[in-house]
Amino acid sequence: MKNVTLKAIAFTVLSALAMSCSSDDELLVESQPAAQSAVSKEALKVKTYKIRYGLLSKSGTKILSGNYDVGSFIATDTATGVAYDTYYSGGFQSLPQYYEGIPAGTYVFSAMQGQGGWVGYGSVSAVVSDTQVDADGYVTVYIPISWEE
Numbered sequence: 107m108k109n110v111t112l113k114a115i116a117f118t119v120l121s122a123l124a125m126s127c128s129s130d131d132e133l134l135v136e137s138q139p140a141a142q143s144a145v146s147k148e149a150l151k152v153k154t155y156k157i158r159y160g161l162l163s164k165s166g167t168k169i170l171s172g173n174y175d176v177g178s179f180i181a182t183d184t185a186t187g188v189a190y191d192t193y194y195s196g197g198f199q200s201l202p203q204y205y206e207g208i209p210a211g212t213y214v215f216s217a218m219q220g221q222g223g224w225v226g227y228g229s230v231s232a233v234v235s236d237t238q239v240d241a242d243g244y245v246t247v248y249i250p251i252s253w254e255e
Contacts, residue, residue: 153210156206158202159179159202160247161250174220175197180218225253
């Protein structure tokens with residue numbers, strides 16, 4: 107009799123516990139460690155920068171308008187190797203192009219050839235930080251044109 111009574115009480119307690127949660131999500135949220143939440147909040151606090159891409163002609167003229175045979179602009183973090191790509195499926199793109207969300211650091215900026223293959227691009231190394239932000243709120247990077255047909 108005691109065994110049956112204990113089973114009935116255990117079943118009642120477990121049923122009440124299960125019914126007090128409206129979904130599995132509540133159980134998961136309540137069981138997450140506080141350290142994980144702190145790390146997530148810190149990750150959200152990383153300051154990022156807006157990049158504005160232009161081109162530098164072979165004669166040294168800075169270009170921020172027009173259409174060019176650019177497949178993509180790429181910023182590669184020299185410390186981590188993480189690449190930030192503006193990929194727009196190749197072809198001609200209008201300038202300037204933008205990328206939002208690059209953290210501070212040293213980067214190698216480059217451009218990929220577009221689908222026409224009419225222009226080749228070099229690369230430039232630059233630091234992204236508060237001191238490089240211009241009056242418009244961007245870090246403007248000019249990718250050199252190496253050759254063009």
